[in-house]
Amino acid sequence: MKGRPFLSRLERFASVDSTQRIVREWLDAGTREVCVAVADEQTAGRGRQGRGWLAPCGAALLVSAGFRPAGLPVRHAWRLAATASLAMVDAVEMVAGLPEGALFLKWPNDLVADGPDGRLLKVAGVLGETVAMGGAVGHAIIGLGVNADWPASDFPPALAAGMTSLHELAGGRHVDRDALLDTWLGLLEARIEALRDGKFDAAGWESRQVTTGRQVMMDLADEVLVGMASGVDPESGSLLVTEDETARPIDSGEVLRCRVV
Numbered sequence: 001m002k003g004r005p006f007l008s009r010l011e012r013f014a015s016v017d018s019t020q021r022i023v024r025e026w027l028d029a030g031t032r033e034v035c036v037a038v039a040d041e042q043t044a045g046r047g048r049q050g051r052g053w054l055a056p057c058g059a060a061l062l063v064s065a066g067f068r069p070a071g072l073p074v075r076h077a078w079r080l081a082a083t084a085s086l087a088m089v090d091a092v093e094m095v096a097g098l099p100e101g102a103l104f105l106k107w108p109n110d111l112v113a114d115g116p117d118g119r120l121l122k123v124a125g126v127l128g129e130t131v132a133m134g135g136a137v138g139h140a141i142i143g144l145g146v147n148a149d150w151p152a153s154d155f156p157p158a159l160a161a162g163m164t165s166l167h168e169l170a171g172g173r174h175v176d177r178d179a180l181l182d183t184w185l186g187l188l189e190a191r192i193e194a195l196r197d198g199k200f201d202a203a204g205w206e207s208r209q210v211t212t213g214r215q216v217m218m219d220l221a222d223e224v225l226v227g228m229a230s231g232v233d234p235e236s237g238s239l240l241v242t243e244d245e246t247a248r249p250i251d252s253g254e255v256l257r258c259r260v261v
């Protein structure tokens with residue numbers, strides 16, 4: 001693509017049901033990687049674990065990127081979403097003018113900031129969807145919803161206590177979603193090229209984890225697990241939770257909700 005050869009296609013939409021659906025259809029129709037759909041508004045935005053994803057028109061960066069990561073083993077498919085999240089953490093700090101280290105990753109891929117009372121506030125969510133082909137990842141769609149130019153006065157009352165936006169973190173400044181997209185794509189390109197060469201930024205991923213060394217409560221399908229998160233495993237992508245002195249690796253697929261307590 002002109003100006004950014006890393007991209008095969010980049011389209012902006014005023015309103016769509018979900019950018020995930022758009023990119024999935026492009027990939028199904030044979031579009032090369034990396035194809036990117038961005039929307040001002042989604043009428044049926046999708047979150048993890050079958051949840052929805054809400055944002056008023058123009059308030060969030062709503063973006064999905066489609067990959068055909070030939071050679072990425074299925075056991076490492078999670079690294080695509082982690083890589084996209086790491087690139088977004090850096091992009092957000094740059095564009096919103098936040099100090100380095102102002103944002104964290106909350107396993108598996110939420111972007112969070114410290115709230116005034118020590119509570120973690122969600123700034124962005126990441127949804128990774130993959131289709132396996134043989135032992136490799138056939139295609140993958142990574143979607144990010146970043147609360148960008150969204151004043152707290154407009155937060156939905158039911159979510160307000162647990163969320164924030166770049167607008168708020170930047171002291172009420174306007175946050176340019178196009179600049180954020182552009183910065184993210186530049187950082188993503190370098191990280192994806194490294195991933196293609198088999199280099200995943202395990203150190204960066206581990207050091208951004210907010211759960212490490214903290215007590216977590218995990219809602220699993222048929223139990224609630226409370227324990228100390230001792231770290232993350234850069235091989236499997238699991239969260240390591242120590243309960244009764246035994247470290248247990250938790251796969252993101254098993255988790256309905258993870259809270260830091």
Ligand code: BTN
Pocket residue numbers: 017018019020042044045046047048049051053061062063064110124125126127143144145146
């Ligand atoms: C989460 O549950 O935290 C993940 C939210 C992911 C939302 C983004 S917004 C752009 C893309 N399109 C969607 O329908 N969902 C993702």
